Amino acid sequence: MLFDFGVERPVSMWMKNTLLPLDMIFIRGDGRIANVAERTVPGSLQPHASMGAVRGVLEVNGGTVDRLGIKVGDRVIHDMFDRE
Numbered sequence: 001m002l003f004d005f006g007v008e009r010p011v012s013m014w015m016k017n018t019l020l021p022l023d024m025i026f027i028r029g030d031g032r033i034a035n036v037a038e039r040t041v042p043g044s045l046q047p048h049a050s051m052g053a054v055r056g057v058l059e060v061n062g063g064t065v066d067r068l069g070i071k072v073g074d075r076v077i078h079d080m081f082d083r084e
Helices: 064-068
Strands: 002-009 022-027 033-037 054-061
Touching: 022 064, 054 064
Parallel strands: none
Antiparallel strands: 002 054, 022 033, 022 054
């Protein structure tokens, strides 16, 4: 699931009502990955915060970030992110 916050701002996410582990990818307005929360705990109310202002968060199945070698600084290509 891709969350679009409309503008860059600090955000925090949790796992309430989520049944499986997720990786949360925090993405700046230019599409660059700011930080990642890997294998978050289902049902947890523990906040997972962005490292600075982000435009969106992409949630994928837990372990996807590790399996695909996704890392901070990589670029996500989507119409909601600026392309330079």
